[in-house]
Amino acid sequence: MEIRPFNDTSYKQFLGEGLLMASQCKKCGTLSFPPRQICANCYGSESEWVELAGSGRLAAYTSVYVAPPDMVAQGYNREHPYVVGVVDLDEGVRAVARIVGVDAKNPETIEIGTSMRVHFPEICEGVERHCLFFAPAED
Amino acid sequence: MSIRARKGGLARGVAVVGGGLSKLGLFKDRDCKDFFAEAFLEMLDSVDRGVDPGDIEAAYLGNYSNDFFTGQAHWGPIISDLIGLVPKPVTRTEGACAASTLAFREGVMSIASGMYDIVLVGGVEQMSRRTTDEVTQGLGMAGSPYEVAAGFTFPAVFGATATAYFAKYGVDREILFNVTIKSHNNAPFNPKAQFPMSVRDFMNARMEKCRAKGLPIPEWEDEKAFLRDTSVNPPVAWPMHLFDCCPISDGGSCLLLVAEELAGSFTDAPIFVAGIGQGTSYSLHAKKDLTSYEATVYAAKQAYQMAGMTPKDIQFSEVHDCFSMAEIIHLEDLGFFPPGEGWRATAEGLTALDGPMPINTSGGLKAKGHPVGATGTAQILEVWLQLRGMAGGRQVKKPDLRIGASHNLGGTGGTCTFTILERR
Numbered sequence: 220m221e222i223r224p225f226n227d228t229s230y231k232q233f234l235g236e237g238l239l240m241a242s243q244c245k246k247c248g249t250l251s252f253p254p255r256q257i258c259a260n261c262y263g264s265e266s267e268w269v270e271l272a273g274s275g276r277l278a279a280y281t282s283v284y285v286a287p288p289d290m291v292a293q294g295y296n297r298e299h300p301y302v303v304g305v306v307d308l309d310e311g312v313r314a315v316a317r318i319v320g321v322d323a324k325n326p327e328t329i330e331i332g333t334s335m336r337v338h339f340p341e342i343c344e345g346v347e348r349h350c351l352f353f354a355p356a357e358d
Numbered sequence: 359m360s361i362r363a364r365k366g367g368l369a370r371g372v373a374v375v376g377g378g379l380s381k382l383g384l385f386k387d388r389d390c391k392d393f394f395a396e397a398f399l400e401m402l403d404s405v406d407r408g409v410d411p412g413d414i415e416a417a418y419l420g421n422y423s424n425d426f427f428t429g430q431a432h433w434g435p436i437i438s439d440l441i442g443l444v445p446k447p448v449t450r451t452e453g454a455c456a457a458s459t460l461a462f463r464e465g466v467m468s469i470a471s472g473m474y475d476i477v478l479v480g481g482v483e484q485m486s487r488r489t490t491d492e493v494t495q496g497l498g499m500a501g502s503p504y505e506v507a508a509g510f511t512f513p514a515v516f517g518a519t520a521t522a523y524f525a526k527y528g529v530d531r532e533i534l535f536n537v538t539i540k541s542h543n544n545a546p547f548n549p550k551a552q553f554p555m556s557v558r559d560f561m562n563a564r565m566e567k568c569r570a571k572g573l574p575i576p577e578w579e580d581e582k583a584f585l586r587d588t589s590v591n592p593p594v595a596w597p598m599h600l601f602d603c604c605p606i607s608d609g610g611s612c613l614l615l616v617a618e619e620l621a622g623s624f625t626d627a628p629i630f631v632a633g634i635g636q637g638t639s640y641s642l643h644a645k646k647d648l649t650s651y652e653a654t655v656y657a658a659k660q661a662y663q664m665a666g667m668t669p670k671d672i673q674f675s676e677v678h679d680c681f682s683m684a685e686i687i688h689l690e691d692l693g694f695f696p697p698g699e700g701w702r703a704t705a706e707g708l709t710a711l712d713g714p715m716p717i718n719t720s721g722g723l724k725a726k727g728h729p730v731g732a733t734g735t736a737q738i739l740e741v742w743l744q745l746r747g748m749a750g751g752r753q754v755k756k757p758d759l760r761i762g763a764s765h766n767l768g769g770t771g772g773t774c775t776f777t778i779l780e781r782r
């Protein structure tokens with residue numbers, strides 16, 4: 220099987236296929252997410268793909284009321300905010316992602332430390348955009 | 359395995375002998391040539407014994423993204439022509455909101471290296487010709503591709519940082535009010551400020567507006583009650599609200615740098631570059647600590663080492679308060695207060711103009727304004743004015759005011775600088 224290059228193009232392709240893929244340095248074992256071509260720890264350039272489990276905890280978040288034009292085009296604005304955040308994944312790496320399944324209009328109800336699970340919507344809000352979504356874990 | 363020949367330092371001293379800043383605000387019918395001309399002419403006036411502009415050998419110009427904001431790129435030759443510098447070199451530097459401190463640092467190094475003796479550094483930006491949504495997009499371009507793809511804006515990155523800080527130290531949004539109130543208290547004394555108003559002035563203006571319109575007159579117990587009221591202080595990227603965010607601004611700024619041995623021919627009160635540092639860090643996903651900027655810590659370490667100083671030596675500082683939360687973190691990253699104590703120091707008034715560690719005497723980016731490419735040298739100008747005792751009603755009144763500093767942050771923390779100036 221052909222090994223995809225360890226770059227953002229492959230990262231986005233995998234997301235499109237419903238896979239959360241990290242790179243792991245063959246020399247020192249450092250895990251990188253999103254994937255890296257050059258290991259930041261040992262400068263090694265040989266890596267392999269590792270699939271992440273897609274679970275972790277919410278480390279930071281915000282509810283966006285003043286949205287950039289592409290999000291405005293999707294219907295987000297002062298009346299319809301959306302949440303983005305940082306998720307600390309179980310494997311020890313961090314993801315920045317859209318956070319769904321939370322109350323964007325009452326952001327003070329969202330709790331740091333909440334268990335999160337990756338979420339791959341069928342279509343990414345109808346636009347050509349490879350976004351990463353997390354939602355509170357259901358259990 | 360690393361090879362290091364010598365420690366970072368200046369091969370010869372560099373002095374700041376002049377500076378200028380345009381009035382900050384929104385000026386759709388003017389452009390960056392107007393702003394820079396205003397700053398440049400003020401700079402010429404500020405040099406005690408005068409300077410012949412023909413003696414300027416080169417310039418470094420910070421600009422983040424006039425390309426996007428105004429549809430015109432390549433501002434080096436435009437500014438060179440404006441001030442009669444053609445055919446001498448003008449180099450544009452880009453480091454998002456830290457663009458003109460990078461220009462300052464390049465200028466310092468060009469003199470320290472012996473290449474030049476007299477160098478102009480500065481920056482320009484015009485943001486008023488775009489809508490707020492477009493400016494949000496334009497600034498967002500300085501975030502990381504992963505942040506942008508997820509839907510993060512600039513305020514969102516700092517909003518997320520705030521929730522991490524709140525959870526870590528058991529505090530809430532109320533701590534941010536102290537930053538905003540403190541910075542706005544300094545602004546009425548800065549004639550260049552975009553909002554030369556205290557938060558109380560905003561309250562009174564709002565009440566007056568309602569009175570004039572015959573509407574019910576709102577009442578707030580104090581400034582904090584006003585800031586809690588989302589009808590006047592709506593969320594931008596919760597917990598960042600309008601009064602947590604610096605405004606969209608136009609402006610230009612510049613400083614005249616000369617080799618130490620020439621300083622005496624320009625002024626009896628030169629201000630010297632004691633230390634300067636610059637660093638990078640990357641976006642939220644790559645941060646070891648969500649409540650610190652690695653680039654700031656690195657830049658500060660370099661600057662302190664170069665100056666042979668510690669945070670205790672700094673008597674006042676400008677810090678990059680693009681968002682209220684950021685100021686609190688900078689206070690900790692720069693070593694002015696221990697981690698987790700920046701919010702308390704602010705709440706106790708330690709960073710007020712009459713406190714032991716005045717921060718953002720200019721009113722900060724929040725009240726003075728933030729024309730991104732012009733901000734770095736505008737901040738350093740404030741330190742220069744303070745050290746020369748020329749800051750008027752916002753003058754720091756410490757005996758023997760000798761050492762001040764300026765911290766500048768670019769993007770979502772990707773580029774940070776720290777500059778220490780000294781009056782000898």
Ligand SMILES: [Zn+2]
Binds near residue numbers: 244245259260
């Ligand atoms: Zn490695």
